[in-house]
Amino acid sequence: MGVLTRQCPATLHRMVRCTACGEENSERARFCQACGTPLEASSGTRQERRVVSVLFVDLVGFTSKSEQLDPEDVRSFLTVYYERARAEIERFGGRVEKFIGDAVMAVFGAPVAFGDDPERAVRAAMAVRDSIADMDRADPLLELRVRAAVNTGEAIVELSARPDAGVAMVAGDVVNTASRLQSNAPINEVLVGEETYASTRTVIEYRPIEPIAAKGKTDPVRAWVAVAPLVEAGERVFSEVPLVGRDEELANLRSLWDMVSSEHRCSLVTVFGPAGIGKSRLAHELAHRATEMGGLAIRGRSAGYGDAGPYSAFAQHVAQIAGIDGDDPAAALEKLRTKAAALTVADDPNEVANAVAILAGFPVEGGAADREGLYFSARLFVEAVARVQPTMLVFEDIHFADPSLLDLVEFLASRVQDVPLLLVATSRPELLTSRASWGGGLLASSTISLGPLDEDDAVELTGKLFEQRGLDELKDRAASLAGSSDGNPLFIEELTASLAERSTRNASQLPGSIRGIVAARLDALPAPERTVVLDASVVGKVFWRGALERLRPDRDQELAGLLGSLERRDFIRREGSSQIKGDQQFTFKHGLIREVAYLTLPREERRRCHEVTAQYLEEVRLPAGDADATLAYHWREGGDPSNAVRYLLAAAEVAGRGWAKARAASLYTQALELVPETDEELRRTIVKKQAVATVAAFHVRDVERDRRREQAATDG
Ligand SMILES: Nc1ncnc2c1ncn2[C@@H]1O[C@H](COP(=O)(O)OP(=O)(O)O)[C@@H](O)[C@H]1O
Numbered sequence: 001m002g003v004l005t006r007q008c009p010a011t012l013h014r015m016v017r018c019t020a021c022g023e024e025n026s027e028r029a030r031f032c033q034a035c036g037t038p039l040e041a042s043s044g045t046r047q048e049r050r051v052v053s054v055l056f057v058d059l060v061g062f063t064s065k066s067e068q069l070d071p072e073d074v075r076s077f078l079t080v081y082y083e084r085a086r087a088e089i090e091r092f093g094g095r096v097e098k099f100i101g102d103a104v105m106a107v108f109g110a111p112v113a114f115g116d117d118p119e120r121a122v123r124a125a126m127a128v129r130d131s132i133a134d135m136d137r138a139d140p141l142l143e144l145r146v147r148a149a150v151n152t153g154e155a156i157v158e159l160s161a162r163p164d165a166g167v168a169m170v171a172g173d174v175v176n177t178a179s180r181l182q183s184n185a186p187i188n189e190v191l192v193g194e195e196t197y198a199s200t201r202t203v204i205e206y207r208p209i210e211p212i213a214a215k216g217k218t219d220p221v222r223a224w225v226a227v228a229p230l231v232e233a234g235e236r237v238f239s240e241v242p243l244v245g246r247d248e249e250l251a252n253l254r255s256l257w258d259m260v261s262s263e264h265r266c267s268l269v270t271v272f273g274p275a276g277i278g279k280s281r282l283a284h285e286l287a288h289r290a291t292e293m294g295g296l297a298i299r300g301r302s303a304g305y306g307d308a309g310p311y312s313a314f315a316q317h318v319a320q321i322a323g324i325d326g327d328d329p330a331a332a333l334e335k336l337r338t339k340a341a342a343l344t345v346a347d348d349p350n351e352v353a354n355a356v357a358i359l360a361g362f363p364v365e366g367g368a369a370d371r372e373g374l375y376f377s378a379r380l381f382v383e384a385v386a387r388v389q390p391t392m393l394v395f396e397d398i399h400f401a402d403p404s405l406l407d408l409v410e411f412l413a414s415r416v417q418d419v420p421l422l423l424v425a426t427s428r429p430e431l432l433t434s435r436a437s438w439g440g441g442l443l444a445s446s447t448i449s450l451g452p453l454d455e456d457d458a459v460e461l462t463g464k465l466f467e468q469r470g471l472d473e474l475k476d477r478a479a480s481l482a483g484s485s486d487g488n489p490l491f492i493e494e495l496t497a498s499l500a501e502r503s504t505r506n507a508s509q510l511p512g513s514i515r516g517i518v519a520a521r522l523d524a525l526p527a528p529e530r531t532v533v534l535d536a537s538v539v540g541k542v543f544w545r546g547a548l549e550r551l552r553p554d555r556d557q558e559l560a561g562l563l564g565s566l567e568r569r570d571f572i573r574r575e576g577s578s579q580i581k582g583d584q585q586f587t588f589k590h591g592l593i594r595e596v597a598y599l600t601l602p603r604e605e606r607r608r609c610h611e612v613t614a615q616y617l618e619e620v621r622l623p624a625g626d627a628d629a630t631l632a633y634h635w636r637e638g639g640d641p642s643n644a645v646r647y648l649l650a651a652a653e654v655a656g657r658g659w660a661k662a663r664a665a666s667l668y669t670q671a672l673e674l675v676p677e678t679d680e681e682l683r684r685t686i687v688k689k690q691a692v693a694t695v696a697a698f699h700v701r702d703v704e705r706d707r708r709r710e711q712a713a714t715d716g
């Protein structure tokens with residue numbers, strides 16, 4: 001159904017584009033004039049500003065090669081090539097935007113971000129390259145060579161665009177630069193741009209190359225060649241900073257471990273928290289403790305992408321227990337059988353080993369009659385392991401896990417008996433949306449919910465990271481950096497890293513990695529809730545229900561439910577009292593969520609929301625305080641400078657009367673920036689007031705300094 005409206009620049013008429021075929025129709029059309037699909041009235045934001053990673057792959061010299069080939073052969077080859085490329089790209093969560101001749105363009109991070117989209121794009125690029133190398137080996141006459149590139153940056157994205165209809169989905173310099181990088185890539189290599197490099201260099205090894213002088217670019221484009229992944233897909237390298245805070249959480253986990261190992265019990269604990277909050281780190285600290293005490297701690301994880309089988313995390317446990325590492329299937333099964341026999345898992349260890357091998361996805365002859373039987377064997381195996389020494393199995397990132405793995409973990413947690421076994425799962429809160437019953441009905445199941453680091457801990461962590469990176473001269477900025485991190489240790493690391501490299505990149509910009517992770521959190525929200533967050537982001541850190549109603553009158557009915565749902569998900573909080581009488585007041589719990597939501601809105605939508613907010617706040621008469629400055633801000637961003645000036649002057653008067661002279665001077669300066677050169681009279685008046693306020697501000701400062709000196713003299 002066609003629902004896409006956009007501004008047509010040439011005529012400024014609103015055009016409705018059919019999402020079925022891409023045809024532009026007049027705003028009044030109800031059916032597409034080309035294909036007859038009904039066109040729906042547009043609703044809500046259809047365009048967003050998003051950080052995307054764009055991948056280009058192109059075959060080298062294939063055009064000239066194809067001259068010598070039969071057209072049917074060219075066609076059938078290209079079909080295979082497209083299919084392979086598409087399969088690899090989709091395996092990593094990307095989306096093919098178009099095939100142009102023998103080039104492929106794909107996008108990661110839109111329409112949905114996963115939070116690690118640049119890494120996925122680079123891995124996908126390497127995978128496409130490798131699969132073409134396979135095709136080349138199969139048919140060396142084709143002489144298949146590729147050039148590939150990935151570039152990351154902000155783009156405008158049409159969310160309901162259909163790439164298969166040939167409709168451009170993303171637009172922006174990031175696309176052009178990706179294409180330039182691609183044409184400059186060394187043969188059979190993947191070249192990446194600066195932002196891609198910055199977001200992935202801890203997980204992918206790179207080799208720098210000379211900056212590329214690209215057509216249409218003033219400065220040469222910096223570029224790196226991707227050499228190889230440094231870690232498994234989706235893994236993160238821990239920083240080497242000592243653990244900060246988390247005393248209580250760690251103490252709880254330790255006493256759980258002590259209980260499990262001394263009383264020979266089985267228990268399941270799930271650590272919940274958003275990305276980067278420190279779940280893996282906490283599990284790691286506990287594992288350290290467990291092994292110190294003679295226990296066995298083994299980690300397995302579910303990845304958000306790639307080829308992993310449904311029980312992949314369990315398969316990783318099994319492999320580590322049986323000492324399997326890159327063995328071929330036959331050798332792996334043999335090792336597993338030997339281990340099962342050594343553990344005397346049951347009367348027939350081979351039977352158990354076979355069942356476990358089936359679960360782990362080893363290619364084994366024959367199958368199992370039912371799932372219960374397989375799970376029972378897994379239980380016997382795990383019990384035998386834990387009988388030898390207290391065991392802790394970590395299941396990382398179970399929000400990515402296949403439901404079957406969740407079933408297996410719950411099965412083990414409910415059936416394993418009389419052995420010391422601690423099952424530790426880590427998960428983002430999203431799990432409870434898809435599996436609300438997780439851990440329910442189990443006798444020995446508990447959860448730990450990891451919140452932000454408290455302020456002191458955040459500042460301490462920042463200080464330690466500064467020290468590590470030799471940023472001691474910036475010490476006084478530690479508190480403010482910690483403050484803008486929302487208490488998320490990963491964000492603190494990323495902000496510090498970006499500060500350390502400020503010479504090459506814009507330090508005031510939110511690091512792309514953080515924007516990606518927060519965008520993924522937003523994208524995990526149901527669409528109506530997400531729209532509320534986007535709207536509220538314009539109103540401010542503090543916002544009111546009334547303003548949201550005004551912004552989108554059509555959702556009046558659901559608003560209470562949506563706000564409740566967002567509060568439950570820990571995005572916002574309703575405050576006990578409200579500055580606006582008779583209206584409900586809310587705040588964003590995390591400044592970064594608001595910031596990223598705001599960045600997502602296209603300019604025109606942002607402007608409209610500011611304008612509506614300004615009108616609303618004017619009507620309800622936000623009580624004194626910063627009301628004038630707030631209104632000035634919304635009018636300015638809402639595209640009404642003269643109203644903005646009016647409020648800036650009012651705010652300056654108030655500040656001046658309260659002897660906040662420096663603030664008054666700054667408000668006059670802001671006002672001046674908005675008054676057109678032609679309005680000489682108003683400019684003169686403001687300049688005069690600004691001068692008076694500035695002089696007074698100096699005076700205030702001098703008086704204050706003298707007062708402090710006198711104070712020091714009397715104290716001393
Ligand atoms: N309490 C903490 N003290 C110091 N560093 C921490 C702490 N918690 C997490 N980190 C660091 O922050 C980064 C992200 O933590 P991680 O455990 O990977 O997050 P999660 O698994 O929740 O996504 C890691 O480098 C980790 O070492």
Ligand SMILES: [Mg+2]
Nearest residue numbers: 279280281396
């Ligand atoms: Mg983790």
